[in-house]
Amino acid sequence: MDLSAHHTFGLPSQCSDWVELRSLAQVRAAIAVMEQPPLILGEGSNSIFLTDCDQPVWHIALPGIDVLGADTDFHYIRVGAGVNWHAWVEWSLHHGYPGLENLALIPGSVGACPVQNIGAYGLEVDQRLHSVCYVDIKNGQSFELMAADCGFGYRDSRFKQDLAGRALITAVTFRLPRLWQPMMAYRDVAMMFDALPTSPWQVFDAVVDIRTRKLPDPWVHGNAGSFFKNPIVSGAQAQVLTQGHPAVPMYPQANGYFKVAAGWLIDQCGLKGYRVGDAGVSPVQALVLMNLGRATASDLRTLIAHVQDQVMDRFGIALEPEPNLYGA
Numbered sequence: 001m002d003l004s005a006h007h008t009f010g011l012p013s014q015c016s017d018w019v020e021l022r023s024l025a026q027v028r029a030a031i032a033v034m035e036q037p038p039l040i041l042g043e044g045s046n047s048i049f050l051t052d053c054d055q056p057v058w059h060i061a062l063p064g065i066d067v068l069g070a071d072t073d074f075h076y077i078r079v080g081a082g083v084n085w086h087a088w089v090e091w092s093l094h095h096g097y098p099g100l101e102n103l104a105l106i107p108g109s110v111g112a113c114p115v116q117n118i119g120a121y122g123l124e125v126d127q128r129l130h131s132v133c134y135v136d137i138k139n140g141q142s143f144e145l146m147a148a149d150c151g152f153g154y155r156d157s158r159f160k161q162d163l164a165g166r167a168l169i170t171a172v173t174f175r176l177p178r179l180w181q182p183m184m185a186y187r188d189v190a191m192m193f194d195a196l197p198t199s200p201w202q203v204f205d206a207v208v209d210i211r212t213r214k215l216p217d218p219w220v221h222g223n224a225g226s227f228f229k230n231p232i233v234s235g236a237q238a239q240v241l242t243q244g245h246p247a248v249p250m251y252p253q254a255n256g257y258f259k260v261a262a263g264w265l266i267d268q269c270g271l272k273g274y275r276v277g278d279a280g281v282s283p284v285q286a287l288v289l290m291n292l293g294r295a296t297a298s299d300l301r302t303l304i305a306h307v308q309d310q311v312m313d314r315f316g317i318a319l320e321p322e323p324n325l326y327g328a
């Protein structure tokens with residue numbers, strides 16, 4: 001199987017064992033005959049194959065959207081892990097269940113949304129989750145983990161920690177508020193409105209518009225979204241950083257730490273548009289690295305190292321890649 005079409009960065013890569021899982025029965029059957037731990041793949045928008053893959057790749061394609069019911073405050077809706085994220089957001093609005101509009105146009109599958117606790121424009125998905133259903137690949141047992149037990153953090157969860165490579169997420173149950181309120185704290189969204197929006201579709205359209213202008217379409221120009229995590233620094237480090245660079249965008253976190261905008265750091269190093277072979281820094285959003293045509297793994301590795309070195313030299317901050325780099 002050619003993996004270049006199964007990860008949005010689109011580097012050339014092959015795998016010899018590709019399995020498509022469309023039902024719980026197929027998941028159980030695959031586990032029963034498993035000889036080697038699989039690599040679990042949704043739509044590959046947060047995964048980059050730098051080499052050929054010698055593990056079996058299990059592509060999660062479980063369908064289904066089921067409205068489970070409601071209580072006084074929330075609607076509960078279970079969605080199959082293989083459903084496309086943006087299609088689900090659109091479905092929820094069309095059927096009168098708002099609450100996910102700030103997360104419109106994020107590529108990928110529903111099954112991957114809890115893994116890095118996807119977030120954008122002031123909303124993280126854990127704020128809208130009830131629970132996550134998964135099968136433990138080690139023993140075939142099924143579990144439903146409540147959101148409070150998923151260890152959600154900033155772009156983090158137990159599915160990246162102790163449950164990594166073990167939990168195969170089969171469905172996600174959302175908890176959407178019956179009383180809709182627009183989430184307007186994020187500057188780019190707020191700037192699109194003169195008055196508070198009265199419909200979630202207005203927020204949805206605004207987010208789609210902002211994203212379309214700022215981010216390269218991964219199906220046109222290969223990319224994996226934000227390539228580096230926004231570094232979280234201590235209060236003391238933040239003070240040193242602001243003394244040297246008063247304009248640095250920083251956002252206070254709950255624990256006295258600060259989140260630094262990695263894209264700004266890269267931009268300050270003059271790297272917008274910088275390229276190594278066919279791998280380049282987006283000329284519009286410095287946090288996005290792109291495949292400008294026929295990028296190789298070597299182009300991308302050299303580019304990553306260059307960006308990291310420049311930011312380290314100038315700011316003393318180590319940037320860590322956000323996507324999963326297979327074969328690194």
Ligand code: FAD
Nearest residue numbers: 042043044045046047108109111112118119120169224225
């Ligand atoms: P994959 O890349 O296929 O997998 C990602 C990880 O999840 C892997 O570790 C994989 O093993 C695991 N995984 C996938 N499915 C399952 C499953 N069913 N069970 C267990 N583990 C699983 N992210 C944000 O948070 N916010 C954004 O605004 C955002 N914008 C983006 C914009 C662009 C243009 C792109 C290309 C990416 C963006 N991303 C963003 C990153 C990405 O879209 C998300 O991380 C998304 O949730 C990945 O989904 P996927 O199905 O493509 O995951």
Ligand code: NAP
Nearest residue numbers: 119120121122185186187188214224225226230251261285
């Ligand atoms: P941006 O608006 O240029 O802002 C740069 C960074 O500053 C963002 O990463 C954001 O952190 C932070 N920020 C801005 N306003 C903030 C606020 N009011 N409170 C807290 N933090 C704030 O970002 P962008 O690149 O255009 O992206 C817009 C949104 O889409 C962001 O939420 C971003 O995370 C998301 N996005 C994510 C990916 C991905 O692959 N992970 C790709 C594209 C876009 P946060 O990232 O924590 O929001």
